[in-house]
Amino acid sequence: MNILSKIVIPLFVVFVVFYGFTKKVNIYDAFLDGAKEGLQISFNIFPNIIAMVFAINIFLDSNFVYEILNVFEGLLMNFGIPLDILPMAILRPISGTATLAIMNDIFINFGPDSYAGRLASVLQGCTDTTIYVLALYFGSIGVKKIRYSLVVGLIADLIGIVVAFILTAMFF
Amino acid sequence: MVSYIWFFLIVVGIVYSFLTGNISVINESILTNGKDALELMLSIFPVIVLWSGIMKIAEEAGMLKKFAKILEPILSKLFPSVPKYNPALGFIASNIAANMMGLGSAATPFGLKAMTELQKINDKKDTASVPMITFLVLNTAGVTIVPTTVLALRIAHGSVNPSEIILPGAIATFCSCIGAVTIDYFIRKRGKN
Known part of the structure; x- marks a missing residue:
């Protein structure tokens, strides 16, 4: 393989x-x-990258996510999921640049060949920024009522994220 | 939408650091993160340029059109309400093809054209039509075979085998795609009855 x-x-x-x-x-x-x-x-x-790295760095450096997510640490440990990956899974459907910045952070801290690094790579590659895509595409033709599209898109993202977790555990 | 997220990240980060007495960390973070952004940019931008070049060759050689033809039978099943030779189907296929190569930015123009074509056969102009939703669901869960930016970043950080994530990534994206199409199919079915 x-x-x-x-x-x-x-x-x-x-x-x-x-x-x-x-x-x-x-x-x-x-x-x-x-x-x-x-x-x-x-x-x-490039301006997007600057803006997102700026906000993500502030957010992550404040340790807010980690202290909130610490509550779930025991649960996550059972599945062998590193805590650092969670902000990425949550932000994935919203902003591609934001998760790219988090992935970069994980690579710096743990290296791309660490478990967290591999998981981040698979996650980044496997789902798209649903909310951004819907806003852009429907916005471009003036459609305002988007019906069930957001729900289905987000469920698909969730499936992708769960499968990414399982596959990374299987492959590495 | 992105504005809200940006606002949330910055305000929560700064206020929380104030409350926990960590504000000096944030001070340093703001002063140094331009360098982070530039490094991130430097590692992905040559890859975007390179793959845009490669994909242009594919486009001019008619590979995307060929691909669209191969996908035609599947597409006509997924979009039963779109007439068979409607140009929308060609744009949808090109969009999917570009997404597969991990070229989101190359895929976007095709996607926008597909939406324009679908809008022409839409009865209620302010409401999403069924084929539009099917297309976007397919697009957001789109199968990616070569995630170019991820690979670029892994290489930049000195990964021993940067492409080892391609296979699990492709399978995961395939699953979410199948999931999306299935859910969409059942909603459509139920809507008819």
């Missing part, structure tokens, strides 16, 4: 480059065009 995860990306890259080449796409120019768009996107999200 480790080998599989190591070849996914190289395989994907060679496939795209090869496919583009055989379709006579000017692959180098296409790459540069896309990269320029990526640069623009990066510039656009």
